[in-house]
Amino acid sequence: MTLEELSARTEIHDVLLRYCRGLDRVDMALVAGAFHKDAYVHFPESLHKGSGDGFVGFLAAEMPRFVRTMHFLGNSLIEFDGPDIAFVETYLEADHQGSELHHWKGEYVKLWARYIDRFERRDGVWLIAERRLMVDWMYRYPATGWFDDHPDASVSHRGKGTDPALRQVAGYHGKALHHA
Template sequence: MRSRYALSSRATRPRSRPRWPPGCAIPTGGADMAHANTIETLLARQDISDCIMRYARGIDRGDEALLLSCYWEDAIEVHGPAYNGPAVPYLKEAAGRMRQNQPVMQHFIGNVHIEFDGSDTAFVETYILTFARFPKNGEEFDTLTGARAFDRFERREGEWRIAHRRAVFDWNRDAPASETWCLGAFDTTHPDMVMGRKAPDDLTYQRG
């Protein structure tokens, strides 16, 4: 899949200077500042953001193909003490684990900060809030984790993907699972109650 754009030579020509608030430090981001307001860069930001959203959907649904579409084949994943190495085997294992052993998981994407380094590299910080349910000693726990992904994106043949990702963990909260479906407002046995599933059985994969 090729991107809709290619950064042209015009992207490196300075445009009008932005008016920064009084007392605000003026960024000196080189190539980033040189084409910060071009259509090409706005499209690049959108492509990078789409990739991040695609990752969240892929991991939550256990969709291996979707996850692999977010990373280059030679990408590296550093996921705390859990994993440090080539991303592809990590993604394949994670997708299988999500489908088999992780019925409930959601990744919520927050702030996304993108800094370009030339035309084909971007450094991206993404805030991520993760909800998951894990069993321990015969009891289920709901866990919330606040983390950030520090990515180096690379554009190859017009497409932006992750070349290196390192996870940074900021906080965590665990509590015994308590699920009453809004104090009984929803009947999970009702035929119209659609529950989330993994790929390819989730409603999001159905068309028509």
């Protein structure tokens, strides 16, 4: 493996991670930043099939309807087809808690799926040119009985730009974490 391939793998992986952070923090600029402007997204018909911009618009309306989400990436296989194209399969586990505004109305849904992506390097930048979501299975369960919400859960940081990780890890405004 060449140094260029190792660098490309790292860049591709970082795009995938920023996309998930964007979903979970309801930061659509991060989500949009994962895609080329002319990207095409093949999600299930009930969600979105069409342009990347249309997909980001769908997510901008959908993600705030969840109380919280957590997208966890697992195995990621990256196969190059020349110097500027990569086919990427990434396993995904995603947890969602629907709010009263969502059709899941307080239920929890666990999704096991795979992102099948075509990444392209354009002007030296690797981004998603085409994305397909392959849902392997889902599990819905009610929000009653066994789930005890922790009082310090980070749900209060969702979509407000106040998550400490944004300042520390992503370097937002160069601010360090403030400890209570």
